[in-house]
Amino acid sequence: MSFISSHIHLFLLHSHRTLQSEIERWLCCFEEREMVKKRSIADLKEEDLKGKRVLVRVDFNVPLDDNLNITDDTRIRAAIATIKYLMGYGAKGRPKGVMPKYSLKPLVPRLSELLGVKVEMADDCIGERVEKMVAALPEGGVLLLENVRFYKEEEKNDPEFAKKLASLADLYVNDAFGTAHRAHASTEGVAKFLKPAVAGFLMQKELDYLVGAVANPKRPFAAIVGGSKVSSKIGVIESLLEKVDILMLGGAMIFTFYKAQGHSVGSSLVEEDKLDLATSLIEKAKVKGVSLLLPTDVVIADKFAPDANSKVVPAIGIPDGWMGLDIGPDSIKMFCITLDSTKTVIWNGPTGVFEFEKFAKGTEAIAKKLAELTGTGVTTIIGGGDSVAAVEKLGLADTMSHISTGGGASLELLEGKSLPGVLALDDAKPAAL
Numbered sequence: 001m002s003f004i005s006s007h008i009h010l011f012l013l014h015s016h017r018t019l020q021s022e023i024e025r026w027l028c029c030f031e032e033r034e035m036v037k038k039r040s041i042a043d044l045k046e047e048d049l050k051g052k053r054v055l056v057r058v059d060f061n062v063p064l065d066d067n068l069n070i071t072d073d074t075r076i077r078a079a080i081a082t083i084k085y086l087m088g089y090g091a092k093g094r095p096k097g098v099m100p101k102y103s104l105k106p107l108v109p110r111l112s113e114l115l116g117v118k119v120e121m122a123d124d125c126i127g128e129r130v131e132k133m134v135a136a137l138p139e140g141g142v143l144l145l146e147n148v149r150f151y152k153e154e155e156k157n158d159p160e161f162a163k164k165l166a167s168l169a170d171l172y173v174n175d176a177f178g179t180a181h182r183a184h185a186s187t188e189g190v191a192k193f194l195k196p197a198v199a200g201f202l203m204q205k206e207l208d209y210l211v212g213a214v215a216n217p218k219r220p221f222a223a224i225v226g227g228s229k230v231s232s233k234i235g236v237i238e239s240l241l242e243k244v245d246i247l248m249l250g251g252a253m254i255f256t257f258y259k260a261q262g263h264s265v266g267s268s269l270v271e272e273d274k275l276d277l278a279t280s281l282i283e284k285a286k287v288k289g290v291s292l293l294l295p296t297d298v299v300i301a302d303k304f305a306p307d308a309n310s311k312v313v314p315a316i317g318i319p320d321g322w323m324g325l326d327i328g329p330d331s332i333k334m335f336c337i338t339l340d341s342t343k344t345v346i347w348n349g350p351t352g353v354f355e356f357e358k359f360a361k362g363t364e365a366i367a368k369k370l371a372e373l374t375g376t377g378v379t380t381i382i383g384g385g386d387s388v389a390a391v392e393k394l395g396l397a398d399t400m401s402h403i404s405t406g407g408g409a410s411l412e413l414l415e416g417k418s419l420p421g422v423l424a425l426d427d428a429k430p431a432a433l
Contacts, residue, residue, distance in 0.1 A: 041085065041173055041198050048171070048196070049089035051139055055169035055194060056083065057186055057421075058095045059176040059405060060107055068106040073114075074392070075178075076107065078405055080114050082175045082200035083142065087115070090139035094168060096125070096148055096176070096186055104147055111144065119144050125151070126164040134168050154185045162189030175200025177207075178406035180421030181413075191424035199425055202405065207422065209381050209402040210413045218343035218379060219245055224335070224366060226251035226349030226387065230274045235415030236348060237281055241288050246342065248293045248335055250327050250351030250362060257282065257294055258315060266300065266318035293338060297328030299352070299359060306356040326352025327362035336369045345370060348383035348414065354390050363390045371399040383410045 058079040063071045070076075079095065086093050095111075105121060112119040117140070122130045125145040137143055148154045153161035162185040166172070172194035174180070179187050180203070191197035199207070223240045227233055230253045240247060249257065255268035260278035285292035298315045300322040301308035312328045313319070327335070339345060347370060351362035367390055370380045380400045382388050385407040388397070397403050404410040409419060 040204060041082065041200055044089075044171075044196070044198065046089055049086060049091040052091050052170040053134060053137075053168060054086050054091045054093045055165065055172045055190065056086070056093050056095045056200070057172075057174045057176045057179075057190075058083075059178040060095070060104065061178070062107070064102070064106060068102075070106065070110055072392075073110055074397075075405060076110060077114060078202050079175050079200070082173065082202060083115060085201070086173070087117070087140045087142070092134070092137045092139065092141055092143075094134065094143050094145055096145055102147070104144055108144060111142075115142060117142060122146055126161070126168075131168065148184075148186045151185075155182075157183050157185050157189045159185075159189060159192075161185045163193055166190045166193035169194055171195070172197040173200050174198070174421060174425060175202045176421070177203050177404070177409055179409070180406065180419040181409040181417070183420035187421040188424040197425045199422075203422075205402065206404060206406065206410070207413075209379075210383070210404065210410055213344060213379055213381060213402075214243060214346065214414070217243070220342045221344045222246035222248065222339060222342045222346075224248045224250065224345065224347040224349075224351075226253070226347075226351045226363075227385075228252040228269060230256045230271055230278060233349065234277065235417075236411060238284070239414060239416045240346075241281070241284055241290055244290060246291045246293065246338060247285060248338065250295060250335075250366075251349055252324070254294055254298075254315070255318075255324055263316040264318055264320075265324070266320055266322040268300075268318060268322075268324045291338075293334065295327040295331035295351075296334060297330045298324040299326040299328055299361070301325050301359070304353075306358060308358070310358055325356070326359040329361075332362055332365045335366065339369055339373060342373070342378060344379045344381075345373065346381040346383055346414075347387050348385065348411070350386050350390050354386070354393075360390075363387075364394060367391050367394050367396050371396045374399055374401055383414060385411070 059075050062073060062075050065071050083093060108119050108121050119142045121144040122133050123146055124130050125148050133143055151161060165186060172191055221244045223244045225233055225237055228251055252269040255265040256271045256274050257278045259265050259270050260275040282292060295315050297312055299310055299312055300318055301310045302322055318324055351366055352359045354360040354363040374380045381402045382391050382400050383404050388403055391397050413419060
């Protein structure tokens with residue numbers, strides 16, 4: 001199996017229905033639409049894969065320490081199932097990965113260990129030397145290509161660059177959900193030249209949960225949305241108000257809602273130009289019959305620092321000179337009791353400044369509650385970004401139903417936006433190489 005190691009992503013399609021139709025269906029308030037069968041990695045037969053060169057797009061954007069040692073290999077492990085599946089059919093694969101501004105060389109030992117084979121690495125992602133290494137790959141062999149982001153043509157989605165990448169393979173698999181919201185050469189462009197272009201197991205799992213589970217949830221369906229600014233979550237909140245039964249808000253965004261209702265928020269973060277929006281979202285929740293819950297108490301601080309003086313006060317009465325940095329104990333209790341009644345929960349954004357231990361209790365309590373509920377059969381989806389970081393920090397990632405690997409991609413999908421890297425996966429005839 002040959003893999004192209006580019007800068008950040010891997011593609012792999014494992015879908016039985018048209019992904020674009022799935023997204024349209026979700027946007028249209030669950031209206032049933034005719035589904036066009038799409039090929040997935042699981043649909044590919046031995047003759048489709050044996051001896052074939054497979055270009056796999058992965059997201060290997062992993063953190064390194066000062067000695068270039070991997071400190072968190074979650075994203076590498078997430079792609080292993082797809083790669084091993086292809087290897088099992090004797091495909092030759094080329095994974096693409098990304099670590100901004102750095103070579104992918106530090107990943108080779110860990111990738112080799114996880115796959116149980118020696119992974120070769122090219123010093124480029126296109127060109128004659130790479131072509132010779134691809135040609136020399138045995139069946140089941142793996143070649144990691146160098147970071148595609150070293151080429152400006154990647155982000156420009158340059159057709160000639162995409163064509164060069166595609167020329168190295170016979171088919172294409174996208175397993176890099178984290179970059180599916182970007183129309184880049186290795187995510188969207190290359191799919192025009194390689195067919196079949198299918199989703200990998202990780203990509204399909206992301207879509208199954210973030211589209212499938214959200215479109216047809218077990219009810220009651222609740223969403224917890226946190227973060228610092230209403231402006232960054234407007235699309236998510238508006239979209240979720242069309243779908244959920246309960247919406248819980250946390251993080252610094254709540255102070256914009258409080259001020260919009262005429263309450264004192266001290267020196268808490270407020271988006272003055274979003275006060276009318278906050279009011280309209282509250283009214284929309286009432287019209288839709290959605291139970292919108294704001295914290296009843298907050299932990300406030302006299303400065304934004306881990307060693308700040310702190311105390312708990314009612315959310316509607318924050319004194320001047322103090323700022324809210326977490327939800328309070330009564331709010332934690334209220335949120336947890338409410339979550340006990342749910343069957344599906346999606347969480348995007350922490351409820352406080354969880355990077356500071358003193359202001360992490362709300363986020364930690366929510367994470368632990370969701371882990372507990374997962375064990376009782378509740379579907380729990382952690383929608384990317386800082387909420388994933390919080391869950392991983394607590395060692396609870398494996399206890400959730402699904403942890404999204406894509407921050408920006410998961411947000412855009414929850415907002416109802418189409419993802420170029422997903423829409424590119426179809427069964428149309430390839431363009432001429």
